[in-house]
Amino acid sequence: MSLASRLNAILDAKTTPLVVAAHCDLPCGVYDPAQARLEAQSVKACMEKYLASDDADFKTRCLIIKEERCEAVKHHLWVLWTDYFKVDHLKQFPNLHDLFWMATKTAGDAKKSNDVNIADRLLSEIDAIAELFWATKK
Amino acid sequence: MSLASRLNAILDAKTTPLVVAAHCDLPCGVYDPAQARLEAQSVKACMEKYLASDDADFKTRCLIIKEERCEAVKHHLWVLWTDYFKVDHLKQFPNLHDLFWMATKTAGDAKKSNDVNIADRLLSEIDAIAELFWATKK
Amino acid sequence: MSLASRLNAILDAKTTPLVVAAHCDLPCGVYDPAQARLEAQSVKACMEKYLASDDADFKTRCLIIKEERCEAVKHHLWVLWTDYFKVDHLKQFPNLHDLFWMATKTAGDAKKSNDVNIADRLLSEIDAIAELFWATKK
Amino acid sequence: MSLASRLNAILDAKTTPLVVAAHCDLPCGVYDPAQARLEAQSVKACMEKYLASDDADFKTRCLIIKEERCEAVKHHLWVLWTDYFKVDHLKQFPNLHDLFWMATKTAGDAKKSNDVNIADRLLSEIDAIAELFWATKK
Amino acid sequence: MSLASRLNAILDAKTTPLVVAAHCDLPCGVYDPAQARLEAQSVKACMEKYLASDDADFKTRCLIIKEERCEAVKHHLWVLWTDYFKVDHLKQFPNLHDLFWMATKTAGDAKKSNDVNIADRLLSEIDAIAELFWATKK
Amino acid sequence: MSLASRLNAILDAKTTPLVVAAHCDLPCGVYDPAQARLEAQSVKACMEKYLASDDADFKTRCLIIKEERCEAVKHHLWVLWTDYFKVDHLKQFPNLHDLFWMATKTAGDAKKSNDVNIADRLLSEIDAIAELFWATKK
Numbered sequence: 080m081s082l083a084s085r086l087n088a089i090l091d092a093k094t095t096p097l098v099v100a101a102h103c104d105l106p107c108g109v110y111d112p113a114q115a116r117l118e119a120q121s122v123k124a125c126m127e128k129y130l131a132s133d134d135a136d137f138k139t140r141c142l143i144i145k146e147e148r149c150e151a152v153k154h155h156l157w158v159l160w161t162d163y164f165k166v167d168h169l170k171q172f173p174n175l176h177d178l179f180w181m182a183t184k185t186a187g188d189a190k191k192s193n194d195v196n197i198a199d200r201l202l203s204e205i206d207a208i209a210e211l212f213w214a215t216k217k
Numbered sequence: 218m219s220l221a222s223r224l225n226a227i228l229d230a231k232t233t234p235l236v237v238a239a240h241c242d243l244p245c246g247v248y249d250p251a252q253a254r255l256e257a258q259s260v261k262a263c264m265e266k267y268l269a270s271d272d273a274d275f276k277t278r279c280l281i282i283k284e285e286r287c288e289a290v291k292h293h294l295w296v297l298w299t300d301y302f303k304v305d306h307l308k309q310f311p312n313l314h315d316l317f318w319m320a321t322k323t324a325g326d327a328k329k330s331n332d333v334n335i336a337d338r339l340l341s342e343i344d345a346i347a348e349l350f351w352a353t354k355k
Numbered sequence: 356m357s358l359a360s361r362l363n364a365i366l367d368a369k370t371t372p373l374v375v376a377a378h379c380d381l382p383c384g385v386y387d388p389a390q391a392r393l394e395a396q397s398v399k400a401c402m403e404k405y406l407a408s409d410d411a412d413f414k415t416r417c418l419i420i421k422e423e424r425c426e427a428v429k430h431h432l433w434v435l436w437t438d439y440f441k442v443d444h445l446k447q448f449p450n451l452h453d454l455f456w457m458a459t460k461t462a463g464d465a466k467k468s469n470d471v472n473i474a475d476r477l478l479s480e481i482d483a484i485a486e487l488f489w490a491t492k493k
Numbered sequence: 494m495s496l497a498s499r500l501n502a503i504l505d506a507k508t509t510p511l512v513v514a515a516h517c518d519l520p521c522g523v524y525d526p527a528q529a530r531l532e533a534q535s536v537k538a539c540m541e542k543y544l545a546s547d548d549a550d551f552k553t554r555c556l557i558i559k560e561e562r563c564e565a566v567k568h569h570l571w572v573l574w575t576d577y578f579k580v581d582h583l584k585q586f587p588n589l590h591d592l593f594w595m596a597t598k599t600a601g602d603a604k605k606s607n608d609v610n611i612a613d614r615l616l617s618e619i620d621a622i623a624e625l626f627w628a629t630k631k
Numbered sequence: 632m633s634l635a636s637r638l639n640a641i642l643d644a645k646t647t648p649l650v651v652a653a654h655c656d657l658p659c660g661v662y663d664p665a666q667a668r669l670e671a672q673s674v675k676a677c678m679e680k681y682l683a684s685d686d687a688d689f690k691t692r693c694l695i696i697k698e699e700r701c702e703a704v705k706h707h708l709w710v711l712w713t714d715y716f717k718v719d720h721l722k723q724f725p726n727l728h729d730l731f732w733m734a735t736k737t738a739g740d741a742k743k744s745n746d747v748n749i750a751d752r753l754l755s756e757i758d759a760i761a762e763l764f765w766a767t768k769k
Numbered sequence: 770m771s772l773a774s775r776l777n778a779i780l781d782a783k784t785t786p787l788v789v790a791a792h793c794d795l796p797c798g799v800y801d802p803a804q805a806r807l808e809a810q811s812v813k814a815c816m817e818k819y820l821a822s823d824d825a826d827f828k829t830r831c832l833i834i835k836e837e838r839c840e841a842v843k844h845h846l847w848v849l850w851t852d853y854f855k856v857d858h859l860k861q862f863p864n865l866h867d868l869f870w871m872a873t874k875t876a877g878d879a880k881k882s883n884d885v886n887i888a889d890r891l892l893s894e895i896d897a898i899a900e901l902f903w904a905t906k907k
Contacts, residue, residue, distance in 0.1 A: 104426070104463050105282050107262035109255060117249055124245035139832050140880070142553050144243050150380070157433040161459040176452035183437040187380050190554070242840070242877050277418050278466070280691050288794070295847040299873040314866035321851040325794050328692070381558050383538035385531060393525055400521035415694050416742070420519050518702070518739050556829050564656070571709040575735040590728035597713040601656050604830070657834050659814035663807055669799060676797035696795050 103162075110163040112209035115155035119205055121148045122189050123198035130193055145190065152186040152201065159208070164215075172211050182208060241300075248301040250347035253293035257343055259286045260327050261336035268331055283328065290324040290339065297346070302353075310349050320346060379438075386439040388485035391431035395481055397424045398465050399474035406469055421466065428462040428477065435484070440491075448487050458484060517576075524577040526623035529569035533619055535562045536603050537612035544607055559604065566600040566615065573622070578629075586625050596622060655714075662715040664761035667707035671757055673700045674741050675750035682745055697742065704738040704753065711760070716767075724763050734760060793852075800853040802899035805845035809895055811838045812879050813888035820883055835880065842876040842891065849898070854905075862901050872898060 103109070122145055129141035160179040169175050182204035189197050241247070260283055267279035298317040307313050320342035327335050379385070398421055405417035436455040445451050458480035465473050517523070536559055543555035574593040583589050596618035603611050655661070674697055681693035712731040721727050734756035741749050793799070812835055819831035850869040859865050872894035879887050 103259055103263075103282050103286065104422075104466050105263060105266060105278060106463075107259045107266065107282065107286075109259045109262055111251075111255055113249075113251055114255060117247060117252060121241055121245045121247045124247055125241075125243060128243060128245065136828075136832060136883070137881075138550075139553055139829055140243060140836065142550060143557055143833055143836055144241050144245065146380075146554065146557055148241065148245075153433070153437065157429070157437075157459075161429065161433075161456065162463060176456065180437065180452065183433075187382075187438060190380050191551075193550070242836075242880050244877075274414075274418060274469070275467075276688075277415055277691055278422065280688060281419055281422055281695055284692065284695055284794075291847070291851065295843070295851075295873075299843065299847075299870065300877060314870065318851065318866065321847075325796075325852060328794050329689075331688070379535055379539075379558050379562065381539060381542060381554060383535045383542065383558065383562075385535045385538055387527075387531055389525075389527055390531060393523060393528060397517055397521045397523045400523055401517075401519060404519060404521065412690075412694060412745070413743075415691055416519060416698065419695055419698055420517050420521065424517065424521075518698075518742050520739075552826075553829055556826060557833055560656075560830065560833055567709070567713065571705070571713075571735075575705065575709075575732065576739060590732065594713065594728065597709075601658075601714060604656050605827075607826070655811055655815075655834050655838065657815060657818060657830060659811045659818065659834065659838075661807060661811040661814055663803075665801075665803055666807060669801055669804060673793055673797045673799045676799055677793075677795060680795060680797065692795060696793050696797065700793065700797075 106162060110159055110212070112155075112159060112205060112212050115152050115159070116202065116205050116209070118148050118151040118155060119186070119189075119198065119201045122152065122186075122201065123195060126189075126193045126195050126198055130195070141193075145193075149186045149190045152189075152205075153183045156183050156186070156205070156208070159212070163212070168211075168215055171215075175211065178204065178208050178211070244300060248297055248350070250293075250297060250343060250350050253290050253297070254340065254343050254347070256286050256289040256293065257324070257327075257336065257339045260290065260324075260339065261333060264327075264331045264333050264336055268333070279331075283331075287324045287328045290327075290343075291321045294321050294324070294343070294346070297350070301350070306349075306353055309353075313349065316342065316346055316349070382438060386435055386488070388431075388435060388481060388488050391428050391435070392478065392481050392485070394424050394427040394431065395462070395465075395474065395477045398428065398462075398477065399471060402465075402469045402471050402474055406471070417469075421469075425462045425466045428465075428481075429459045432459050432462070432481070432484070435488070439488070444487075444491055447491075451487065454480065454484050454487070520576060524573055524626070526569075526573060526619060526626050529566050529573070530616065530619050530623070532562050532565040532569060533600070533603075533612065533615045536566065536600075536615065537609060540603075540607045540609050540612055544609070555607075559607075563600045563604045566603075566619075567597045570597050570600070570619070570622070573626070577626070582625070582629055585629075589625065592618065592622055592625070658714060662711055662764070664707075664711060664757060664764050667704050667711070668754065668757050668761070670700050670703040670707065671738070671741075671750065671753045674704065674738075674753065675747060678741075678745045678747050678750055682747070693745075697745075701738045701742045704741075704757075705735045708735050708738070708757070708760070711764070715764070720763070720767055723767075727763065730756065730760050730763070796852060800849055800902070802845075802849060802895060802902050805842050805849070806892065806895050806899070808838050808841040808845060809876070809879075809888065809891045812842065812876075812891065813885060816879075816883045816885050816888055820885070831883075835883075839876045839880045842879075842895075843873045846873050846876070846895070846898070849902070853902070858901070858905055861905075865901065868894065868898050868901070 125141045125145035125148060129138050129145075132138055132141070156179055160175075164175060172178075182201065185197060185201045185204055189201055263279045263283035263286060267276050267283075270276055270279070294317055298313075302313060310316075320339065323335060323339045323342055327339055401417045401421035401424060405414050405421075408414055408417070432455055436451075440451060448454075458477065461473060461477045461480055465477055539555045539559035539562060543552050543559075546552055546555070570593055574589075578589060586592075596615065599611060599615045599618055603615055677693045677697035677700060681690050681697075684690055684693070708731055712727075716727060724730075734753065737749060737753045737756055741753055815831045815835035815838060819828050819835075822828055822831070846869055850865075854865060862868075872891065875887060875891045875894055879891055
């Protein structure tokens with residue numbers, strides 16, 4: 080059984096359907112904070128690998144790749160903010176703008192540092208956004 | 218509670234940790250078939266919106282965006298095939314190559330058509346890959 | 356004499372220096388709303404050329420290129436919002452978030468339409484942002 | 494008042510309208526050497542920040558970002574050369590080709606060095622191009 | 632035997648080594664006009680398939696893909712012009728600039744048309760450039 | 770005479786036409802392993818230049834550019850594997866999947882190393898693929 084099937088089966092058993100949402104400007108209607116989160120996990124892994132290594136070239140590659148992954152986090156969050164969330168959502172969640180502003184700023188900070196705490200902060204800010212996102216799907 | 222939190226809570230209760238995996242060439246170790254699946258859902262949504270519309274410009278935009286989304290599916294699958302799966306996995310799953318070859322070919326077919334059956338085939342091929350993927354994580 | 360020189364000469368004569376600002380995540384410190392505005396002008400031109408033509412292929416190319424230009428507008432605005440503006444600016448301009456949210460949403464709307472009014476709205480929203488931006492430079 | 498507004502107000506008072514020009518292959522008719530100049534300013538800032546820092550990782554990031562910004566300069570100049578300038582312009586400005594060739598070569602040199610003189614040369618070459626450009630707009 | 636081997640074997644027999652040349656800004660020293668030519672062949676094929684089809688969606692896809700392929704032609708030619716050719720080459724081939732200007736303009740024209748003659752002109756302009764290129768390799 | 774002309778002339782004399790093939794998802798029908806090979810040559814040159822230099826910044830640039838070139842190799846090979854080769858080819862060449870899997874894995878390894886042997890292995894794996902490719906064209 081596939082992951083989605085496994086998850087759906089488990090969640091269905093709890094009567095909460097797994098709605099996996101969408102992300103383009105058609106709009107196709109498919110959005111999912113998981114895209115930003117996966118990139119943020121990669122950012123954290125780049126930091127951890129950077130810190131654990133003493134190979135200068137490998138550390139340089141960690142920086143190169145982390146730079147790209149942070150940019151991907153920012154992009155996925157920006158798309159979610161502008162394209163998915165609507166005026167009604169803002170009324171319901173007045174901190175919506177600040178959550179996204181801070182999370183994208185943290186993704187920028189993660190380019191400039193290998194401090195895993197920054198990656199952890201980024202992950203928890205994305206989780207907070209995901210919580211709002213899934214609340215709108217109920 | 219966010220999706221990840223919900224899933225973790227439910228899965229924790231079943232003593233199966235949710236390992237969300239990784240995707241760059243560092244390698245950072247983070248891979249997840251969910252990236253390909255989300256894009257494939259978007260492909261399907263583009264087809265459905267194309268079929269439901271009679272606005273020529275909108276239909277053109279469906280084609281433009283579907284073209285990009287299909288390419289994204291292919292890219293995510295190729296990365297998974299080359300970067301995540303190892304020789305030992307191939308021994309365990311001798312159909313590994315064919316699964317990826319067929320799924321990426323289907324993503325190519327989805328550029329050329331608005332037949333939702335092709336998108337459904339793509340989704341089920343990605344689910345079959347996800348099943349192998351998660352089996353390697355046990 | 357170059358444009359910048361001409362402008363500087365004219366502005367200098369008025370004792371208002373032309374500070375052209377910056378845009379990457381180093382951060383290099385160079386930001387300028389002109390980047391978003393140029394793309395928005397291109398969006399408007401795509402619409403106008405679309406409306407003035409009756410060549411189906413040319414109109415399709417207008418849609419393809421407008422899609423890209425709108426995305427460029429969004430990108431430049433998102434970068435400005437997250438990277439340039441700071442918490443102190445937000446205190447000074449409490450409508451900062453809404454300005455960017457609305458302008459990026461309008462850029463998304465401009466993908467979906469050839470109504471020149473939408474491009475004009477986009478341009479004036481970018482001008483409003485530029486006004487805040489240049490106010491912070493004083 | 495926004496920059497564009499300020500400039501227009503000042504220039505209007507001098508009866509010289511500010512024509513901001515264009516950049517895609519529709520062609521949309523919007524070209525502006527300012528796009529190349531902004532990227533070149535960013536190149537210079539990357540060099541300055543590189544020289545002022547003794548943090549090895551930060552210096553690496555300067556190199557990564559400068560590489561991209563130089564490429565952006567080249568791209569904007571190439572587009573201007575091929576798409577905006579016409580055979581009649583070449584008759585009027587026989588050094589047109591050399592100006593662009595040299596400026597794009599300088600942008601390549603700026604990838605290979607942190608010598609601010611190279612960035613200054615790049616900026617003045619772009620200014621020379623901008624001068625031709627604006628002369629054609631009169 | 633591989634293509635390169637086959638070609639080398641044949642060419643070796645004629646005492647003319649096959650030097651395949653290079654294309655990045657390191658510079659790595661690898662340039663080859665074949666990159667532009669392959670994309671131009673694709674441009675021509677897009678036109679031919681467009682002309683032979685009466686499926687509106689397929690024709691739209693021809694336009695989308697041709698737009699990208701033409702851009703790739705331009706990019707490969709620009710890189711060759713700026714990065715490979717040096718001042719000494721220009722002395723030897725005074726028409727160097729015009730060849731590249733015209734060829735990149737033709738690649739722009741090929742976006743705007745499905746006239747196969749334009750693609751043929753583009754191919755022969757690239758061949759003329761390749762001739763200069765290979766002359767410098769002797 | 771251009772390269773293509775020279776090659777065609779030589780090959781024609783041997784009654785083996787030079788078919789230069791194609792690479793997009795239209796499909797335009799134009800594929801050529803030369804695209805992957807050129808990038809792999811660039812990868813090798815990046816390694817050689819890295820090894821021959823003792824300028825830390827230059828070595829960093831070698832790593833940045835090699836990272837991109839390796840990615841380009843992978844992309845060109847993936848496209849060839851999924852888009853050009855068909856089920857009938859697989860019957861004829863049962864090792865088709867393994868050749869591509871190994872070659873793309875080697876391109877990934879080349880990101881992680883400056884060992885020229887890896888680049889040589891990559892080149893010979895691409896040559897083996899080119900051999901199959903050209904065999905299908907007979």
